[in-house]
Amino acid sequence: MVHVLGINLPDGHVVKFALTKIYGVGPHIANRLCARLQVHDKCKVKDLSPFQVTSLASFLSSPTTSPPLPRLPLASPDFTPPPSTISTQELQARFNEQLKQRTIKSTDPLRNLKIESELRREIRENIAHQRMIGSYVGRRHAMHLPVRGQNTQNNAKTARKLNRLERN
């Protein structure tokens, strides 16, 4: 049993499915998290290394402040290796210089990830905003009825369960 942010991930589950236990992490984001932690496709929770578990916990606790991913570009198709007479130190120095010149914008898709209480708060705030300005959406939330024009003659069960001003 692995505990991450107070959520226990069952030992026997495959990691990419176990991660979906976290509120706000679906199959797509779970896959991305696995790729980030270099967890293979069929890895189970019990096979995770302690380093992977700690890095997962540290990433999920604050995705915005996590260190950026290293970006090491592949060689271009017309790449010709430098002659072997050049020493490795010099090659390394050249490579580092090139890295410094490259200014890649951070396009990390998980940077703005919101999970658990943070996500719940965001949803609650959105509903409260709609209610405050007195729009149709806010009113339907307050009445526990569907918001987007669904039928209400029968059922509307999901709306009755979920559409509240204060979601549980």
Add this chain to the structure above:
Amino acid sequence: MRPTQILAKGRSAWKGPYFVPFSGLREALTNHESITTQARSCTILPSFVGVRFLVHNGKDYTPVLVTQDMVGHKLGEFSFTKKNFSFKYVFYPFIFRLMLIENI
């Protein structure tokens, strides 16, 4: 992310938000007159703040006072088209009720 994308949700960014250029906007702000309109799909722009609209709901015109928080929403969101459901209650006068009972 472009600011227009936030404003026009689900609409192409190059088009910008859909809005109707109301002619008497400035006069309405100064004279506190209300603008009567049927353009429910018009996006509320920052320049509309403080203006009173009378927005058509299919039957009549309901008053909408635009505030700062409403910017980016549509005018129609604040003019409800549905009545709240309530059971019909027919009030019979006392004598009429007596007559009904006697007939049975």
